[in-house]
Amino acid sequence: MEVPETFEFPFPPYKAQENFMKNLYKALEEKKFGIFESPTGTGKSLALICGAVRWLRDHEARELADAEAAVAQLRSSGGGAAAAGASPDDWLAEQAVDRERRQQLLRAERQLEALQRARARATVKRGPRRPEKSAELARQEDEFRQLFGDVVENDPPDSSGQEEDLIAEFHSDEDSSSDEDPEEEEEEYHGTQIIYTSRTHSQLTQFVGEVRRSPHADHVRLVALASRPQLCINDAVRRLGSVGLVNQACLDMQNKTGSKATKMADGGRAEKKQKSTGACPYKRRVDDMAAEVLSEVRDIEQLVAEGRRRKACPYYASRRAVKHAQLVVVPYNNLLHAGTRQASGLRLTDSVIIVDEAHNLLETIGSIHTCHLSYRQVSEALEQLNHYIETYKKRFSPKNLLYLRQLLHVHKGIIKLVDSTTKTMPPGSEQTKVLLLNDFLCGATIDNLNMRKLLLFADKSRLVQKLRGCWKKRQVTAAPVATGRSAVSQFLREIQQPASDQTQAAAEQPEAPAETRTSDMPLMATLQLISALSDPDRDCRLLISTTRAEPPTIKYLPLNAAAQFTDIVKEARAVVLAGGTMQPVSEFRDQLLVAAGAAPSRVTVFSCGHVVPADQLLTLSLAAGPSGAELLFNYQNRALPATMSELGRVLVSLCTLVPAGVICFLPSYDYAAATIAHLTSTGAMDRIAAKKQVFREPRQANRADAVLSQYSAAARETGRRSTGPSGAILFCVVGGKMSEGINFSDDLGRCVVVVGLPYPNARSPELVEKMNFLDANVKRSEDGRTAGQILYENLCMKAVNQSIGRAIRHKNDYACVVLCDARYSRASTVAGLPEWIRRQMGHHAKFGPAFGQIRQFFKKMQEKFPPS
Numbered sequence: 001m002e003v004p005e006t007f008e009f010p011f012p013p014y015k016a017q018e019n020f021m022k023n024l025y026k027a028l029e030e031k032k033f034g035i036f037e038s039p040t041g042t043g044k045s046l047a048l049i050c051g052a053v054r055w056l057r058d059h060e061a062r063e064l065a066d067a068e069a070a071v072a073q074l075r076s077s078g079g080g081a082a083a084a085g086a087s088p089d090d091w092l093a094e095q096a097v098d099r100e101r102r103q104q105l106l107r108a109e110r111q112l113e114a115l116q117r118a119r120a121r122a123t124v125k126r127g128p129r130r131p132e133k134s135a136e137l138a139r140q141e142d143e144f145r146q147l148f149g150d151v152v153e154n155d156p157p158d159s160s161g162q163e164e165d166l167i168a169e170f171h172s173d174e175d176s177s178s179d180e181d182p183e184e185e186e187e188e189y190h191g192t193q194i195i196y197t198s199r200t201h202s203q204l205t206q207f208v209g210e211v212r213r214s215p216h217a218d219h220v221r222l223v224a225l226a227s228r229p230q231l232c233i234n235d236a237v238r239r240l241g242s243v244g245l246v247n248q249a250c251l252d253m254q255n256k257t258g259s260k261a262t263k264m265a266d267g268g269r270a271e272k273k274q275k276s277t278g279a280c281p282y283k284r285r286v287d288d289m290a291a292e293v294l295s296e297v298r299d300i301e302q303l304v305a306e307g308r309r310r311k312a313c314p315y316y317a318s319r320r321a322v323k324h325a326q327l328v329v330v331p332y333n334n335l336l337h338a339g340t341r342q343a344s345g346l347r348l349t350d351s352v353i354i355v356d357e358a359h360n361l362l363e364t365i366g367s368i369h370t371c372h373l374s375y376r377q378v379s380e381a382l383e384q385l386n387h388y389i390e391t392y393k394k395r396f397s398p399k400n401l402l403y404l405r406q407l408l409h410v411h412k413g414i415i416k417l418v419d420s421t422t423k424t425m426p427p428g429s430e431q432t433k434v435l436l437l438n439d440f441l442c443g444a445t446i447d448n449l450n451m452r453k454l455l456l457f458a459d460k461s462r463l464v465q466k467l468r469g470c471w472k473k474r475q476v477t478a479a480p481v482a483t484g485r486s487a488v489s490q491f492l493r494e495i496q497q498p499a500s501d502q503t504q505a506a507a508e509q510p511e512a513p514a515e516t517r518t519s520d521m522p523l524m525a526t527l528q529l530i531s532a533l534s535d536p537d538r539d540c541r542l543l544i545s546t547t548r549a550e551p552p553t554i555k556y557l558p559l560n561a562a563a564q565f566t567d568i569v570k571e572a573r574a575v576v577l578a579g580g581t582m583q584p585v586s587e588f589r590d591q592l593l594v595a596a597g598a599a600p601s602r603v604t605v606f607s608c609g610h611v612v613p614a615d616q617l618l619t620l621s622l623a624a625g626p627s628g629a630e631l632l633f634n635y636q637n638r639a640l641p642a643t644m645s646e647l648g649r650v651l652v653s654l655c656t657l658v659p660a661g662v663i664c665f666l667p668s669y670d671y672a673a674a675t676i677a678h679l680t681s682t683g684a685m686d687r688i689a690a691k692k693q694v695f696r697e698p699r700q701a702n703r704a705d706a707v708l709s710q711y712s713a714a715a716r717e718t719g720r721r722s723t724g725p726s727g728a729i730l731f732c733v734v735g736g737k738m739s740e741g742i743n744f745s746d747d748l749g750r751c752v753v754v755v756g757l758p759y760p761n762a763r764s765p766e767l768v769e770k771m772n773f774l775d776a777n778v779k780r781s782e783d784g785r786t787a788g789q790i791l792y793e794n795l796c797m798k799a800v801n802q803s804i805g806r807a808i809r810h811k812n813d814y815a816c817v818v819l820c821d822a823r824y825s826r827a828s829t830v831a832g833l834p835e836w837i838r839r840q841m842g843h844h845a846k847f848g849p850a851f852g853q854i855r856q857f858f859k860k861m862q863e864k865f866p867p868s
Helices: 015-029 044-076 088-121 135-148 160-165 201-212 243-254 281-295 300-310 314-324 332-336 338-343 358-369 375-392 398-422 437-443 451-460 463-478 487-508 514-518 522-532 561-571 585-594 641-657 669-682 684-691 701-715 765-777 787-804 827-831 847-864
Strands: 033-037 194-198 222-224 257-264 270-276 327-331 352-355 371-374 431-435 540-546 553-558 574-579 603-607 617-622 661-666 693-696 728-733 751-755 815-820 841-844
Touching: 015 033, 015 044, 015 574, 015 603, 033 585, 044 088, 044 194, 044 201, 044 352, 044 574, 160 463, 194 201, 194 332, 201 222, 201 300, 201 327, 222 281, 222 314, 243 463, 281 300, 281 314, 300 314, 327 332, 332 338, 332 352, 332 358, 332 561, 358 553, 358 561, 358 574, 358 585, 358 787, 371 375, 371 522, 375 398, 375 463, 375 522, 375 553, 398 437, 398 451, 398 522, 398 540, 431 437, 431 765, 437 540, 451 463, 451 522, 463 522, 522 553, 540 765, 553 561, 553 765, 561 585, 585 603, 585 787, 617 847, 641 661, 641 669, 641 684, 641 751, 641 815, 641 847, 661 669, 669 684, 669 728, 684 693, 693 701, 701 728, 751 787, 765 787, 787 827, 815 847, 841 847
Parallel strands: 033 574, 033 603, 194 327, 194 352, 222 327, 352 574, 617 815, 617 841, 661 728, 661 751, 693 728, 751 815
Antiparallel strands: 257 270, 371 553, 431 540, 540 553
């Protein structure tokens, strides 16, 4: 295998990009597990696209050529007649060889046909546009509005409509089926896929935009997957707001057409009652939309716009198109969560997995599989189960009633365990009790139940929506509506306002309790916990916590990220973990890839330097401020008035020297508030404001964009004023909304100041358990540190690295990075910084030399890049 010397690129690539693409190509061809580090601003996304897609095109061409050669060779090597005088045994052996050759030829011909069909798909062009709306579709939409609209005629909740809440007979020996309309899989070779995943929808949209501007945009079949709330075009469903409600409403409508409700006739005989109305009209043209999805590279917003134009569901169309795509773009959850991955139609076998922004991959895997629910949710689910069983107990089959009572027992056992645990805690205290999984199961007396079978029963019987429908009818019956609305209409009217309230609350406090998000379907939350209870005992912990003002909470904490990554490592052809900084590499190699089953010889590491010349970046650490006081922002010292005053003097000096924008990262929101209050009270903030306009990162997510816009305008004002402040300073939080994914290029970030080392809370029960798990299962490093200690250091330094990466975004950019803390001179701390920072970092015990170096740096940069 020869690696290409040149790659198609929209412009002449940097040397770092060429090396990145060559090493990526080689890793994919050799089926490696690659850890790729490329500093932010070096064009990592384009290098990933052009390197991976070039390899895929070459790989498909080689497969096709190999298949053609194999068919030609098998056809030319026809079986010959047995030699004269040959024994019967020789004749039989000759016939067996000939039969095997014919079978090989048949398999080779089928694979060749499949490869030819796959290549033909790549040349399919967009078909003619269909009419905007047919009379039939208009009739279907009218029918939908009559069933789910805002105003509907009377439909008494106690009518025979209760049949739709009765679960059908469950057969545990049946295979689990998806909640979507399954298509029979064609028995054919679909080709190698590249599955690209990143953290947020905005990052995925940016990646798709890079694909569109790449040379491969016209010949790559791309599908972007997202959740129902992101892709749904049915406004009646979108208005529900909550992810859980949107999902359940969509699934309910799919069952309206062609679904069968079980009805018990006289004598206990089961009958089937066909229902034929109510399905979402936008799903009925999915096939045409699926072909359209592959004809052009589209991001999620463009997919929704095309779906609205065609009156076809983008969610189901994109899923249907997945199996014929070459490049699939998905959020983390769709790939890293096994259930979501299966429902999305992603296949790991022979696929190439590219995980972008992978610096926090271990923490992300843990977060995706963490389950958090409240005592209130368990109680509400128990109440709904009780009501459901009492309502239909005479109509359930014995087997269904058995499973329902087992679920009831699970909820009662959890409540009993939480009650007994919290009784030992002082009233009104904030404490956490950590339990092993087996202790939790035994304490709740549910260790003898088959959790997987209960989950299968709940899934196949669609128990969540059955309970919700039954419970809503009870509520409507208890409080009849005077306006004469139907039960369905009343349900929609009641939940729309809370959904909007929850959206506003989520914007103001992003970390709202889980019960706020799923209060309408408490069983969904408890089923997530039941699903987690099937994991191995050593890989997880259960935490029962009490707070002063809220009911107790239960948290399932996964400890072994490798266990959730094992299927990907075992089945995928190659895996690439890419990020701006992947230090320390040992964490990903040892704790994730090798622990998940990757052979150490298959793990490869690539790191490239920054495209920015070394003289355009100044990095230094400060151990002391202008007055000579030590800059030590550990937990004991950082709140001291003297420490905060010295920080104020540093910032005043920097604002005097630095043109345009300054970004100052502080360890936490609380410390940022305390520091700003102290600087204001001492007058230091007035001196800073005289030099630069002052802005502060808001806690509320819905205000972040407005603050960024105001800061951007003020930062670019440098040099345009004869008097008053020039430029701006923005106080941010490490790990906050502006420490990752925000571009502070050019005048927006001429100086980045990181105050202190943002170590996590060492007394956090979750962190303690993770550190203990790693200490017990991962060997010590060469310098004698335990794996838990390394984790603690890494969590801090990865947050620092993300903050530093906000500046220096292209080759003509320049910036100064100032690390304010005496501890930045420690060897172990410096080792956690990216190589392009580490190689030219200077340590200053006194402020004077640092001040002079910063002054000289900006003088030189202004000569090299004079203001326009």
